[in-house]
Amino acid sequence: MAREDRKRKQDTDDAADDGERRGRRDKRPKEDKPKPAPPLPSEIRNKEKRSEVYAKLKRDKKAQKRKLGRERAQAAQRAAELGEEVPEKQVPRTIENTREPDETVCRPDDQELFAGNDADEFNAVLKQVVTPKVLITTCRFNSGRGPAFIKELMQVIPNAQYVNRGTYDLKKVVEYANNREFTSVMVVHTNRREPDALLIINLPEGPTAHFKLSKLVLRKDIKNHGNPTSHKPELVLNNFTTRLGHRVGRMIQSLFPQDPNFRGRRVVTFHNQRDYIFFRHHRYVFEEKEKKVVTKDKKGKASETKTEKHVNCRLQECGPRFILKLITLQHGTFDTKSGEYEWVHKPDLDTSRRRFFL
């Protein structure tokens, strides 16, 4: 019986067509091996086909992401309703999160830091012994957006005076400012009719910080801007963590008066992120709103409407918006030839994408 079966199988095998055999041969490899991976969109040489495949891939990925997000939200809601623990929200990994541990970060219990602060050049202004008086000037040929920027800067910084540069040497300007008891000099440097560098010189012998200025947006170009008042602004300095950052932060702080007028509702922010300092100037207002909240009883029967009072804060941007990046911090007043630098950016310092200096 077995032999007959085998013979019948052999006959059918022999009688099979070439096509059938090929068909069977094709089938067998498919059953044995897994499917070959679909080609990457970048491997397809036909542009139309490639863009089609890529678009489909992106759509699928987006749909997948939305689905996961929806699932997570539903799981959280379900857990909240059932009274269980809400699953923890995932935190995205950012470069700031994964910043390299830096030994120069200021610690809150460092006595040397406080002693250093007491001894440094900004201490007189920051302890309100001296009121800050700022002299603003420009580079020798100032045109384009420079004058408009300076006008706005004068409104941002209280007690600031503008002096035309003429052809004075910066060293002479510093001497002039020292004689008239200014506490800092700010020089706005213009290149190709666009302000591109800011030099802050702390007087009498203080450090000089040279910043690169970029992404300047003047007030008239901001949508729905507000007009600043002349109250003393509140200063917000974010994220100046390292010693160098702390020093630069104190330098910026010494430009503004230390007794802000909170009722004036005016705030100036210097936010440091990844060594870029973002400058913003806002007016804010706190408003109390009554919000109707519908609370459901546990049984789900009676629904009561309570009115809860919420305090809302609204911001209106006024004044310029720009970004600063520290290029050098020099130990004395501005002196290119015999200058001693506390910090100079060198390409050898950039050894890691997760290391920042401010």
Add this chain to the structure above:
Amino acid sequence: MPRITSVESPGCPPLRAITTDILGLVKVVEARARPAGVAKVVETWGEPDASRAILVASLADRAVDPVLALARKNGVVELLNPLNGDSLAAIKASGQEQTTGAVENDPIVALHLFKKHAPDLSTLGTFLACTEKGKASVRSVAKENAASASDVGPSSTWDVCSTGKLQFSSLDAGENYAMFGGNGMEVNLWDITSCSKIWSAKSPRGNSLGIFTKPWFTAGTFLCKDDHRKIVACTNNHQVRLYDTSSQRRPVISVDFRESPIKAVAADPDGHTVYIGTGTGDLASFDMRTGKLVGCYVGKCSGSIRSIVRHPELPLIASCGLDSYLRIWDTNTRQPLSAVYLKQHLTAVVIDSHFSTEESATIRRERRRIYMLKMKLQSDGDMMKKQ
């Protein structure tokens, strides 16, 4: 692109360095053999006080009785025991006119503690201090008067220069000759024992445009141990110059290095290499026989280098500066070995070469105590014999 792979640094050999900063703190950094290669701060002496900022430091690096001298901003020269930080004496060295204004305006610019004077029991040490206005004085401090801030013993004062600001001073290995230089002041060579000026430099001839720059020397050192005639002086104009006092007054070799003033220089014991540090944190070594740049020390130094010191035996240099780091480099391979963050602007670093990892500080103190006792017994015995 930032460099992602890190170069393996062969750790730091055992050493002990003492750094001073602008808050008047003295920090001792040690690298031991067992937790291999990492230098750490082991002790901090002093209270943070900016009016007592340390301007210059000098170590008498003896095996038995080392003394560390510090020049503070308020004109006081303090002598410390570098093993445990005890203050041995404090002398007012600057401003003999006791007006308050004078002390502020005439800070001590250079200090050197003499090594060769044998540590006999009566004197703690002799030092040479120079102020910015050009007053140089050699004073010795006696042990009995240590508390009373006055000095006993030969002390001589002379005026090094009348115009210009003194910025550096350096003594040769034999401690007979001293050189001074500064802003508006040419490099001078003086004989200390006779307090006379032996030689003074002359500026190189004006360049092709006829521009003549005023001399401004920021750092200098004697080139080799046995020859007091070869001097290396560095200018504010980023030049390194070799002078030969026995041949001519103008510089023999003058080399330009990058674009910022040279703030510190140290000579190598081999007699022909010097290490220079600039205002932007560049450290380099030059071969002064030919004037060629041997190489730059590439590392993360981003602040002006205030002081460089070369270890007398091991091939390494320590540099400190305004970026608040003490960095240790290998001189043969120019690789950074270690960097220690010290939180303040550093002004000077000295290396204690008699540091061995087996002994601890207490053992050394004990040894010293025994030595002093022995000497005392000997001298008492002599006195008894005399009587």
